[in-house]
Amino acid sequence: MGRYVARRLLQMIPVFIGSTFLIFAMMYALPGDPVRALMGDQAYDPAVVASIRSDLGLDQPLWQQYLTYMSNLVQGDFGTEIASQREIADIIAQAFPITLRLTLFAFTFTVLVGIGLGVIAGLRPDSVRDRGLLALTLVLISMPSFVLGYLMQYIFAFQLGVTTATVQDSENFGDLMLPAIVLGSLSLAYVARLTRTSMAENLRSDYMRTAVAKGLPRRRIIGVHLMRNSLVPVVTFLGTDIGNLMTGAIVTEGIFNVQGIGKTIFDALTRREGATVVGIASLIVLVYLLTSLLVDLLYAVLDPRIRYA
The missing domain is CATH 1.10.3720.10 (MetI-like)
Structure with a gap:
């Protein structure tokens, strides 16, 4: 049973990475610009917008943005919302x-x-x-x-x-x-x-x-x-x-x-706060994976014929 649980936990890693990457890519593909939306209808300088995007790393390729996000996520850093400048971890802790x-x-x-x-x-x-x-x-x-x-x-x-x-x-x-x-x-x-x-x-x-x-x-x-x-x-x-x-x-x-x-x-x-959406979606993906593992373990409790090597 212990080996089965360890194997399932290892299998969760690529599933989690693949799921979060798909969500991250879909947010990347959405039209619009969060920095531009932050300025509303007022006049803006394109150079200022480009500078802010560069500071936030939004001008980087998709794969580089994803690697940066995942490296921060492993350390418990969900990022910061662009509009409110609030920590996404605090937003999730309040709503989740x-x-x-x-x-x-x-x-x-x-x-x-x-x-x-x-x-x-x-x-x-x-x-x-x-x-x-x-x-x-x-x-x-x-x-x-x-x-x-x-x-x-x-x-x-x-x-x-x-x-x-x-x-x-x-x-x-x-x-x-x-x-x-x-x-x-x-x-x-x-x-x-x-x-x-x-x-x-x-x-x-x-x-x-x-x-x-x-x-x-x-x-x-x-x-x-x-x-x-x-x-x-x-x-x-x-x-x-x-x-x-x-x-x-x-x-x-x-x-x-x-x-x-x-x-x-x-x-x-x-x-278009992609980091917030990906952060919440990552927690939901973890819930899916953990409940799936729990269900597999409950099979052996409900049906004695089921055993895991």
């Missing part, structure tokens, strides 16, 4: 925990409700509750997140008055409940359908009939034998879904005025 709280809230909602609904429907396939779950999840999958967000605002904020339309305190879990539900609704639909399908298939397996024939208690048959095998594909989906929730939070944060990385990325793209 908010999005992380929102993501964890949405993830918990997805796991508890999604798996719970999937188990209830999967134990009785083709029943009324099974068809009801499939209909509900189909509605959630087909509805864009911004439509669901405005609908939830209209119902719970404007009609029922149980919450505010926008988040007043991004550090308050109560204020984050509604955007977390909106953020996790699409993932909940997929988790519920995946759990239901996996449960229904495993119910017809030979090992289930053997467990029933042995006279094992129903709680043990479902909780130990059926659930452990049925949750393997669900865990695979949930492992990658953490990163999807963090990136999907950009739209949800805009709807509910959450001051997280979504608003930070949007403002950075507007001002």
Whole structure:
């Protein structure tokens, strides 16, 4: 197991470098000039703009800018925003925990409700509750997140008055409940359908009939034998879904005025602050890689047949 973890950690290095380079190259290819945008509509001297670009290293080739950025990133230096002259590390430290709280809230909602609904429907396939779950999840999958967000605002904020339309305190879990539900609704639909399908298939397996024939208690048959095998594909989906929730939070944060990385990325793209976008994207890539490793290790816990050399 230790060798497997070490090998996976080494494999993360080229993946991380390749991912950050692609993001860096896309920011480099975007039209516009952050130094020119800093001056607004006022008259400017092209020589002054060229001098500032030279001081910031923006006149260097792409590969040289990337090497400089990565060498600073290894030392913990994310750079400085051109417009605000703030340290990007401070900006990320302020916005990232908010999005992380929102993501964890949405993830918990997805796991508890999604798996719970999937188990209830999967134990009785083709029943009324099974068809009801499939209909509900189909509605959630087909509805864009911004439509669901405005609908939830209209119902719970404007009609029922149980919450505010926008988040007043991004550090308050109560204020984050509604955007977390909106953020996790699409993932909940997929988790519920995946759990239901996996449960229904495993119910017809030979090992289930053997467990029933042995006279094992129903709680043990479902909780130990059926659930452990049925949750393997669900865990695979949930492992990658953490990163999807963090990136999907950009739209949800805009709807509910959450001051997280979504608003930070949007403002950075507007001002063409490439270093800010790449810094946040690098953290999200790390989240993807670490959760992928964690999912692979959980396979051996859920399924004893899986072992790593």
